[in-house]
Amino acid sequence: MTQAIVVEGLRKKFGPREVLHGLDFAVESGTVFGVIGPNGAGKTTTMRCLLDIIRPSAGSISVLGQDPRQAGTALRRRIGYLPGELHLENRTTGRRVLEHFAAISGPVDPQHVKQLAERLDLDLDRQTRKLSKGNKQKLGLLQAFMHKPELLVLDEPTSGLDPLVQQVFHAMVREAVDDGATVFLSSHVLSEVQQAADAVAILRDGEIVTVSTVEELRTAAVRQLRFNSTGTEPHDVGALLARVPGVANVAVRELKADGHTAGTVEAVATLSGHVQPLVQELAKLNLTDLVLEEPDLEEAVLTLYAGQPPRLGQSTENGQSAGNGRTPGRHTEGAHRA
Numbered sequence: 001m002t003q004a005i006v007v008e009g010l011r012k013k014f015g016p017r018e019v020l021h022g023l024d025f026a027v028e029s030g031t032v033f034g035v036i037g038p039n040g041a042g043k044t045t046t047m048r049c050l051l052d053i054i055r056p057s058a059g060s061i062s063v064l065g066q067d068p069r070q071a072g073t074a075l076r077r078r079i080g081y082l083p084g085e086l087h088l089e090n091r092t093t094g095r096r097v098l099e100h101f102a103a104i105s106g107p108v109d110p111q112h113v114k115q116l117a118e119r120l121d122l123d124l125d126r127q128t129r130k131l132s133k134g135n136k137q138k139l140g141l142l143q144a145f146m147h148k149p150e151l152l153v154l155d156e157p158t159s160g161l162d163p164l165v166q167q168v169f170h171a172m173v174r175e176a177v178d179d180g181a182t183v184f185l186s187s188h189v190l191s192e193v194q195q196a197a198d199a200v201a202i203l204r205d206g207e208i209v210t211v212s213t214v215e216e217l218r219t220a221a222v223r224q225l226r227f228n229s230t231g232t233e234p235h236d237v238g239a240l241l242a243r244v245p246g247v248a249n250v251a252v253r254e255l256k257a258d259g260h261t262a263g264t265v266e267a268v269a270t271l272s273g274h275v276q277p278l279v280q281e282l283a284k285l286n287l288t289d290l291v292l293e294e295p296d297l298e299e300a301v302l303t304l305y306a307g308q309p310p311r312l313g314q315s316t317e318n319g320q321s322a323g324n325g326r327t328p329g330r331h332t333e334g335a336h337r338a
Contacts, residue, residue: 002028002029002065003026003027003028003029003062004027004028004029004030004063004064004150004151004182004184005025005026005027005033005050005061005062005063005064005151005182005184006026006027006060006061006062007023007024007025007026007046007050007059007060007061007062008024008059008060008061009022009023009024009058009059009060010022010023010024010046010049010056010058010059010060010061011023011056011057011058011059012042012045012049012054012056012057013057018057018206019042019045019206020042020045020046020049020056020206021205021206021207022058022059022207023042023046023059023203023206023207023208024208025201025208025211027182027184027199028182028198028199029180029182030177030180030181030182031177031182031183031198031199032173032177032182032183032185032196032197032198032199033182033183033184033185033197033198033199033200033201034185034186034187034192034193034196034197034199034200034201035184035185035186035187035193035200035201035203036186036187036188036189036190036193036200036201036202036203037186037188037202037203037204038188038204039188041188041203041204041205041206042203042205042206042207043084043155043186043188043203044083044084044155044186045206046186046203047153047155047184047186049061050063050068050153050184051063051068051076051079051081051153052068052069052076055069063075063079063151064078064079064150064151077104077105077106077147077149078149078150078151079149079150079151079152079153080105080143080144080145080146080147080149080151080152080153080154081144081152081153081154082140082141082143082144082152082153082154082155082157083140083155084155084156084159084186086136086137086139086140088128088131088136088139089128090127090128090129091127091129092127092128093124093125093126093127093128094122094123094124094125094126094128094131094139094142095124095125097128097139097143098113098124098139098142098143098146101143101146101147102146102147105146105147105149106147107147108146108147112146112148113142113146116142116145116146116172117142119168119172120138120141120142120165120168121138121165122135122138122139122142123135132160133159133160134160134161134162134165136160137157137158137159137160137161138161138165141154141157141169141172145172145176148176148179148181149181150180150181150182151181151182151183151184152173152176152181152182152183152184152185153184153185154183154184154185154186155185155186156186156187156188157169157185157187157192158187158189158192166192170195170196173185173196183196185197193214194214197214198213198214199211199212199213200212200213200214200217219273219274221272222270222271222272223270223271223272223275223292223293223294224268224270224291224292224293225247225267225268225269225270225271225278225291225292225293226266226267226268226269226289226290226291227266227267227282227285227287227289227290227291228255228264228265228266228267228287228288228289228290229264229265229267229285229286229287229288230263230264230265230286230288231263231286232265232285232286233265234252234253234254234265235252237252237265237267237285238250238252238267240281240282240284240285241267241269241281243281244271244277244278244281245273245274245277246271246272246273246274246277246278247269247270247271247278248269248270248271248272249268249269249270250267250268250269251267251268251269252265252266252267253265253266254266264288271292275292278292
């Protein structure tokens with residue numbers, strides 16, 4: 001499989017402050033790659049480097065097989081971009097905004113634009129100044145998707161969208177990928193990336209903590225376990241759980257009823273890792289109740305976020321980039337300033 005994006009040793013400084021610390025990652029063509037991290041982690045700065053809106057201080061970037069610093073507008077026309085902060089001209093309509101972008105990105109099928117607007121329930125003839133935040137976000141999504149780009153770069157794409165429209169967005173992403181496109185999206189909300197992405201990079205303080213699939217994150221996440229069994233002594237249940245890889249925080253007690261032993265042992269524990277070894281051991285018990293909760297991916301990611309102390313002098317991404325970006329190219333400029 002070819003790689004749509006390859007980043008090696010990416011560093012970015014704003015003055016003396018380095019905000020990206022040698023990022024390395026690759027995005028396979030025809031996949032959805034999600035970058036998740038708290039605000040200020042470096043997500044937007046990374047995207048702007050990919051699009052040559054700002055120039056990296058060190059490292060190399062390949063986007064659709066080209067160096068974005070050398071490729072110019074021909075490469076940008078192959079990309080659909082939704083910035084994290086979408087600014088729209090107030091004295092125009094959504095339709096005129098899209099006509100402007102169509103003139104920049106190349107031929108756009110009017111019927112395709114109409115279909116997307118209907119799916120997103122967006123009135124293109126309303127003044128942009130009268131649009132709600134959610135409808136402005138819909139307009140931003142429409143301009144990113146409308147020319148059927150090979151690569152979609154979407155910064156916090158569901159911000160301001162209601163749950164029903166979020167589902168429409170996820171359907172649009174899958175359809176684009178089915179047609180051969182690659183999607184690179186960022187979010188600070190794990191559930192969004194979990195639903196859309198094939199691979200996930202966790203970014204913290206300008207560094208990639210890990211790159212994995214959602215399933216790998218799920219496997220590594222902690223599950224809460226609780227069960228009741230009969231006919232077994234508490235110490236035997238504890239010994240059984242001690243043999244299961246990934247089981248921790250075990251607490252076992254014998255339940256009592258009306259002051260007399262009820263003959264039931266209750267056990268609670270946590271599980272990180274695969275379920276099968278646990279199931280094999282629990283099959284040896286006479287279970288009367290069993291609860292194994294869905295892994296808490298939010299907690300797993302937060303644990304990765306907290307793996308290192310923050311760097312001194314860390315600033316937010318808005319603070320990093322204010323007044324430091326170079327003049328963007330034609331397509332990304334329109335999307336960024338729209």
